Amino acid sequence: MKKLDKLILGSFLGPFLLTFIVVDFILLTVNMLKYFDEIFGKGLSFWIYAELIGYFVISISPMALPLAVLLSSLMTFGNLGEHFELTAIKSSGISLLRALRPIGVFVVILSFAAYLSNNYLVPKVNLKTFSLLYDIRMKSPALEIKAGVFYNGIPGYSIKVNEKIGEYGLKNILIYNHANGQSGNLDVTLADSGRLEPFFNENYMKLSLYHGKKYREERQTRGIAEKPVEFTRTSFDANEVVFDLNNTFKLNRTAEEAWSTNRSIKNISEIKVGLDSIGTLVNDQRYYNFREAESVYPFFTRERKLKPSPDIMERKMADDSTRSRKKRLEKALSDSLELARTMTQTAPSSTIVEGPESNRVVFTDDSISLDRNAVVASSKISPSDSLFELPKKADNKESLTDVLDSINNALAKAKPRTAALTDLERSKIDSMASSRRYYQSAVTMALNNSRSLKNQFNVKNTMIENLERDYRRFEIAWYQKYTQAFACFAMFLIGAPLGAIIKKGGLGMPVLISIIFFIVFYMLTMTGEKWAKEGLVDPLFGTFFSNLCLLPFGLFFVKQARKDARLFEPDFYVNAWNGLQKRYKLLQAKKK
Incomplete structure (x- = not known):
């Protein structure tokens, strides 16, 4: 590593650590104020609060890293520009991109570390945080009786x-x-x-x-x-x-397995498993919608079926095969365990005889021999014991089977009528339908079936929408592990060129600009995630929405910093306005 890289990286690490601690403390204070009334005043020990604060610090670190990178990179290059060190670097023939390289490499490594933390460390910490926070909420306030005030902390x-x-x-x-x-x-x-x-x-x-x-x-x-x-x-x-006071004022810890279904405590592989399970539930609901609709319209589905779409049937077949394979494996495992348990209990030792008598198993301890062929022969059932044989009458009359055969033969020989109905027959049928109110019954039945089908579809549709919303939230939790890591690099592209442009260090202008950009980043992040949760946009686009909006600003600032543009000086905008006026006058002159 060259001396220049050590100089730039050394001037960056100090402000980065300082700003990270400050930002983490601010976010920690915001989170603690959110649960202030629920966690304080419970008479807990110092170590319980220290454990909860430690969990909060780790869980909010992914949100603090982008702001720390933005502020520290802006302060670093602002200080270099304010003390003319950046000018000396450029005058020696070193470009701005070369000066950005040491901090850029550090930020790339930091982004990768942030991804690993989001995927492996933060889910475990969130699990412990939820469990401890729930236990503190459920604990009764400390036993502190005040004079002149009724105390109701003791139940009853x-x-x-x-x-x-x-x-x-x-x-x-x-x-x-x-x-x-x-x-x-x-x-x-x-x-x-x-x-x-x-x-x-x-x-x-x-x-x-x-x-x-x-x-x-x-x-x-x-x-x-x-x-x-x-x-x-x-x-x-x-x-x-x-x-x-054991059950009233003592902190009872809940088992961590009770929070195993929360998406915030899952890594990417576990989130994928949850997505597959939710997808199976959604597909099953859609499949059974078609099956239940057939029972509502029996006349429509007498000769034709309501078939689901091919993608639903394909997913249904794959899920059924997976369930059947899982059941077979579980049954084989249980059978093998039961067989092993039975053999250890009933037959301590046995000898298998080879040769012509290989079908015989001899248990030496009890001196019992069992012939396998004899067992198979003895297990056969004679035809006279069949449960499906029709009983015969004692008076040699025709059996029930013969009667049914004769009826079927007579129906097969009968010729269907092809002639049209006569007027008399039509009038009889119409009079029968009107006298017995068949039309009114048919209309009433159709209305009832329609209402029943509509209610069923509304219920199923609500269930499917809830499952799909959970599916999108799982996808958002999956993509957030990448977007929060990539946000560090996006903030570096904004902060470092801006520091080189404004050439102001310290905690004045850099802090103000960092807060503005971070607020914009936070608002865009919340907006994109809300769109993704409601299904307005794809979850991948919703989670990357803030980075996609800020990345062009970073590239623009890099381009302007390479040209030593003075974006924060009034002369820059005055010259730009004069240039626009000159162009407008030239265009007017050409037209004339």
Whole structure:
């Protein structure tokens, strides 16, 4: 590596690390504020919060890398241009593209590392993040009783104290007990003082009450005339109530397998498997739509069938063959395991005899010989035991089979009528149809069938649309692993030439321009993904939409930086306007 490459790369790495930490911290703060009310105030240990923050830092890193590359590359070349180092490099015969090469190689390696992180590291971190975040949400708030305020954190109890003395002391205590599932304040406890302190490794909480009274009233049954309900009043000098905090205030960790279906925790190979499964479900729904439509229109499908399209039938046959092959493999595995288990239990050892008696298996332990041919011969069923033989009558009359044969022969010999119906026959048929309301029944049946078919199609269509939306979301999650990595290179193409053009370092103009471009990038990303989710555009185009929009700007800035264009100086636009005016005047002169 040449000294120039070391100089440029060394001036880039420092701002890159600094901006990456700052951007990651900003995005972390935004994410933490989103869940602030749900994760804080639960009395968790420092290490639980540190674990959650660590997961958040890794999961938001793919979004922080493009902004860090944009800002750091802009600051690097802005500093080089501000101190005339970039001018010295160009004057020595080194082009701008050659000066961009060391940082470009680093950004390409960084993009590849970002792809590997998105595909392998981030899904595992997202799995742990979802699991821990859900457990924190489900945990009850910490046991913290405030004076003058009812505390309802303990299930089934509502506690109020007028004054707290020290760490555990309480004074003027009021407790409503709803532990039995009763609504209303029917079980009330009053006490002058008390103590609330944990014990047994803080798994239980003991509430000691002194000099109080307890009132309890049974619930009255409404609508039934009966005697007044029982009311009891008890006085006590000391009373103890123990609360189990294991299930209420302890953080119970959920198994990570419960989140195995979320697309955010899958890598590309697992997403492809999910896409294939969703595609199978969609194809099955479309196939059964045709099958169910035949039952709604029996007259239409009497001599013709509603056949699905060839692509649906082809996918259906492939899915059925895959299912049957999977079932055969599972059955063969279960049979082999059952056979091995049976042989180990019933026949500890055996000897197979070769030669003419090869059909005989001898079990030496029990001295039992079994002839295979004899077993096969004994398993045959005689014709007299057939279940399909028709019973004969005892009086030698014709059997049922003979009667059916004679009827079929008579029908075969009968000649179909080819003559047209007479007027009398038509009038009889019409009178029968009108008198028995056949026309009204046919219309009613047709309307009912149409409504039933429409409702079925609406339900199936909704199911197919939901599955297709999930299919598109899986595709978006797949393509995002590439687009977020490619965004680093796109931001480098924008930031480095812009720094060479504006020739301003520090945290002033570079930060402002970086924020503007990042906001535009974020808005374009959200817009493209929304279009892809709704099916307006292809998911591949929707996820690459932001990169496709910003890439021309990067190429334009590279072209202008090679020409030392002064895009951010007023003289550039004044000269451009004067040039347009001169061209317009020349065109007018040529026309005259």
